[in-house]
Amino acid sequence: MSPTAHRQIDPPEFRYADELEFLAGSDSGPRPPGWNLTPRAVVTFIAGSGGKKVTGKGGARIIEAKFVGDRSLVERCVVTLAGERGLLLVGEPGTAKSMLSELLSAAVCGTSGLVVQGTAGTTEDQLRYGWNYAMLLANGPSRAALVPSPVLSAMAAGRVARVEEVTRCLPEVQDALVSVLSDRRIAVPELSDVDDAVVHAAPGFTLIATANLRDKGVSEMSAALKRRFNFEVVPPIASLDQEIALVGRQAKAVVERVGAAYTVDAAVLEALVTAFRDLRSGRSVEGWAVEKPSTVMSTAEAVAVTASIGLAAAYFPGDRPSVGLVPEHLLGVVRKDDEADRARLLSYWDGSVRRRAEAGQGPWRELWECRGVLEG
Secondary structure, three states: OOHHHHOOOOOHHHHOHHHHHHHHOOOOOOOOOOOOOOHHHHHHHHHOOOOOEEEEOOEEEEOOOOOOOOHHHHHHHHHHHHOOOEEEEEEOOOOOHHHHHHHHHHHHHOOOOOEEEOOOOOOHHHOOEEEOHHHHHHHOOOOOOEEEOHHHHHHHHOOEEEEEOHHHOOHHHHOHHHHHHHOOEEEOOOOOOOOOOEEEOOOOOEEEEEEEHHHOOOOOOOHHHHOOEEEEEOOOOOOHHHHHHHHHHHHHHHHHHOOOOOOOOHHHHHHHHHHHHHHHHOEOOOOOEOOOOOOOOOHHHHHHHHHHHHHHHHHOOOOOOHHHHHHHHHHHHHOOOOOOHHHHHHHHHHHHHHHHHHOOOOOHHHHHHOHHHHHO
């Protein structure tokens, strides 16, 4: 059994190992210190080769896009990292900020695993260092007793560190990053040896952080920390067709990962993604006004709902048509934050869904007939 057989989800450095190795030998251009790929190859790895074959050692291949978004956004991110400046990816929940940060770090330094998950309980030690207390008590402070944080490990090795949901960390914890991004060193005052008392960042070190716009006021970043990042907003997917393709591809991967067959009808998938986009934007594709729910109707949620419908069809075949599962799953997403959102979803059904049903569009008539599910 291969080592990856024990992982539910492979990190990108394992999932795309062959592709990363191929790209490493496909471009002889200049590489920033410590980088595994050239900046151009990093962009190609993430944004794809546009259907054109990339020539490298062992032949030529087309590189598929892994991040659905503006190629210029990826290029700006890569330029920021090449300049060893901090990169902050901000946006609504579910816009693939974390995925983009994983892809960037995997392509640049070969690992996306040097990560700290920001929460209200994240401590400064998790961003700097801690101690092996058994060794500390036995022998006193020493480099051997030091337990480096992912950030400290990245500094020492010249790699990319990641901090997820940085605005969920308390302000005093966030401040630990100020000196990291400005002085590029972490002092360890407990160590008496001058050479060991300071860990300097090796060439290639930088940091990618993510933050949700919905969490903007949780722990506002200080002006000093903001100045040390380049901000990039990751918007929702602009194209309906691209979002349908992404949701279908990722939902299929979820279903097939558990050994089931993916059978969600294309028309049902299109209707589901269309509903998510209408409710997210507050306007239907036809231009009709839609009352937005308080929750975020993210692409990630659309993937989860599509996967659930696919799994229901696989494990309970013939019990219910897939289209009949859409309203209840949508309701489960919509009313997460506010029970009043049920009424907003009903309003959407009485407006956009009814109009499409009357026009005889695809599965919308069947969706309209399921309205009673939303009334509880």
